[in-house]
Amino acid sequence: MDKINNLVLFLLLVLNIVWTSNAQDDDNPVVWSQELNKISDTEYELLMVGKIANDWHVYSQNTPEGGSLPSVFSYPRAGIDYELIGKTKESETQSEYVEAFELEEVFFKKEAIFTQKVKLLNSEVQQIDVNLSYQVCKEVCIMVEKDFNFPLNGTAVVKEEKTVDERSLALSSALKLNLKNNELLTNSVDKALESKSGLWTIFGLGFLGGLIALLTPCVFPMIPLTVSFFTKHSAKRSKGVANALLYGFFIVLIYFLLSLPFHLFDSVDSQILNTIATNVWLNVAFFLIFVFFAFSFFGYYELTLPSSWANKMDAASSNVGGVIGIFFMAVTLAIVSFSCTGPILGGLLGSTTLAQGDVATNLSAGMTGFGVALALPFALFALFPTWLNSLPKSGGWMTTVKVVLGFLELGLALKFLSNADLVGNWGLLKREIFLALWIILAVLLTLYLFGIFGFSHDGPKQKLSFGRKITGVISGAFAVYLILGMMNMTNLKLLSGFPPPDFYSIKETESDCPLGIDCFKDFDSGVAHAKSVNKPILLDFTGWACVNCRKMEENVWSEPAIYPILKNDYILISLYIDDRKELPQEEQFDFKFESGRVKTIETVGQKWGTFQTLNFNSASQPYYVLLSPDLEVLNGPIQQVDADTYRTWLSAGLLKYQDLAQNRTGKKNKTVK
The missing domain is CATH 3.40.30.10 (Glutaredoxin)
Known part of the structure; x- marks a missing residue:
């Protein structure tokens, strides 16, 4: 149990990571400045600093070949007027695995700093010229060249205009096209594709996760008990309704507050969530965590936070009245229900990590959606208490919900293992193998839902409910969909981003076009x-x-x-x-x-x-x-x-x-x- 709790605390620690952003004008993605530091009469340090606009990135000199274009420095008079002391050094970089190119690219976010030391060979040198060629990317990639001029005497030197020979002039002239109707070039259609992982999509995922959490045995029985407590223990019904609504509001607030560390603490690596898809061992850690989550849903053990936390919150809610007491009641619910909500929140974290855009904002939207769904029944049943009579009784159907969630957790765990496999180039989870494992999970879930096999906590067999049969049919249809996709009889665009890319295949195919x-x-x-x-x-x-x-x-x-x-x-x-x-x-x-x-x-x-x-x-x-x-x-x-x-x-x-x-x-x- 201690090991399990440690894993949970590890996940919570990962959740305390932040995303910071600084606004900058996208029309000028990189603003450069330079500085010349004199070390001695013959040695200088050239400093080149680029401030990078929000959401843009510039590739490092050391990004692997075969991926995006690296930053390249050229020193035209090196070896003639001066010599380079070592290589051009650069500030801290980040990395991200790009599935399309099967490699981990290295780049700068927000700021790129380059330094180069030089030693003069010619005492008459008045200026050192440096050329930088780099690629800056956001929704699109732009190739840019930047010239730096470092005057050694503190004043700019007018460079002698470089001449171009006739052969170069002829080849340059050949590049220029004699376009007709070129006025149409100003009618550019630049409507960019909107991200499919917008805030409303993430909010919807969180809301769906909250609705699922309501059906679990940790939360569902709490609805009538809590609503009855507020409506029956208040002098006026209006007061009880107000307290229940406040209780629901605090539930939303608590889950929103869980996402705030991602915005506030800029002392932590702001890109860690994005690098989940590129760090082998972090992916493996998440794979193991989600497997543990899955088996807790299968009933092999309970995954809970320390009981002392819930006891302290419960005591606080009893000892402190009014608004603060209701707040602690909401905190108690969040802690007590963690056994069921924790794995769902972990899935939300995984979905947010795999989505595009600002991870912190996405996570806040998802957590808020989760809280809204969780709080909704408390508010509705407080307003319409007679609805409580229509609630289904707790029973074996909630166990079925947990098992279904367990299979979903295993499917998500395989995605993280696939990320590690792609980054490490292990070749373990090729596209066909990944799909085969998902097919096995879908088939097993289908067999479980139709009662072919069960788990120890299922209880005695009962007649299959209509909902269980429908879910079984959906699971079986999904297995067939995956099989057809693996056989190239249909495309798997609905799953875009989850299975490994087409080129990461057992039978690799290459095309020049x-x-x-x-x-x-x-x-x-x-x-x-x-x-x-x-x-x-x-x-x-x-x-x-x-x-x-x-x-x-x-x-x-x-x-x-x-x-x-x-x-x-x-x-x-x-x-x-x-x-x-x-x-x-x-x-x-x-x-x-x-x-x-x-x-x-x-x-x-x-x-x-x-x-x-x-x-x-x-x-x-x-x-x-x-x-x-x-x-x-x-x-x-x-x-x-x-x-x-x-x-x-x-x-x-x-x-x-x-x-x-x-x-x-x-x-x-x-x-x-």
Whole structure:
């Protein structure tokens, strides 16, 4: 029992973690400052500090290859005017496992600090120039370059303008497109997808959890007892009703207060809840906790908080009258019912952790929803006491509810174990194995609900109730749904985010193009093919490390109303902005911006990133443009949108292309005549 209580206290300790946020303007995701510290006559320390906007993040120099683009520093005169002392150091980072790329990415939140020590080789040096190339991401990812100039004498030095040779000028000129109808580029459709895990969704999950908790033996019998206490032990019925309503309010308040530590204590790692999905051992710990929760629901042991806590709260409610006494009664209920509510709250914690957005705010919404559902019957039955007569009697049905919850806890436990498996790259819970285990759980639950087997605390067998049969049918249908999904006879979009991704499979499949659609990764080759087959172009600015790009491909492009259009009616040109493959030496060149800054184009990604900025004044991905083979813009560009908006956008582009084709044909016929 002590070990179990220790596990519970561990979970409560995890619950005392916080999330802090600082507001900043999203239009300027990173604001940079610099400082030069003189160590000696020949040694200096360069300090570069970036203040990162709320919810944005910048990737570390050390984020693994194959994921998002790291921060890269270049020192043009290193080895000539000065030498670098060691590597560029950086401040504390965070990490998160990204399923789409099967690796743990490293990044900065709120602030990034870089320091580099240098030693002068040339006493005449007046300024040290540093270039930083980095990727900053939120809903979209933006490639940014930042130049730092450190004057050694305290005054800025005007740099000699870098010249660009004729070959570079020619290659730069080739990047610029002669777009027609380019006024459409200003009609950007940038309606972003709303998060499915909004506050109301989380509140609804919490409310549902509270309703389930009401059906457990720890809470259900308390409803008539507590309501009767307030209505019968008050001089006036109105006073009893008021006390019961106050009691319900305090229940909501208590569960809301449980979420406050996540907002208040910024001394604790504010990202710990987000890193649950990336930390192997924390995932394993949660897996074990939820397994223990499940077996407590199966009746093998009771999972309770120390009884002294409940005794002290009960004594306080008796000794202190009025409002404070009612508050302590509500606290007593929360402690006494923990055996049943604790695992449900743990599930709420898991759902909140796996959701997108501000974890602290999500958790507050979920806990408030849980408290509202738990308090609702106390308020309603106090207002309408005759309803108490319609309440079903306590009995074996509540045990059934606990067992069902136990199976749900095991399913959630497997999700945390899957997270650990993905991060650790153990290969234990491939997608098919994970689904098979969920199928086994669903089948066992179905067999239990239909009375094929039972647990020791079930009591004597009785006639199956209608509700139990319906739940059994639902559980069996879910098992069939999983089986069909594992056999690829249906998709499992309803479970998106829970099973491992498709690529984490026993039989791994790889494709160079999204969804097997034929695509080109070079613009000129794609345009030439589009001309030969007389089809319009879907220009897809994407990235290997672009999670939102994968979401669009898997959830929008895969739609039956959209996929055939992409496959049959358009020529797909996918340009990967973060492709680090080096261009052939003869294709590398210096590109000079209008500001006078010169950038060396050495990689495929640098080329297409500059191409996107130069022609479409955009640096975000995903970013889609519709063009004719003659480079006429067919519709305004679009980013991450819902399927209906995307389909309408594609169809409008096709109609525009057909009109252009008819106009050209008409002109030719007129010429012939």
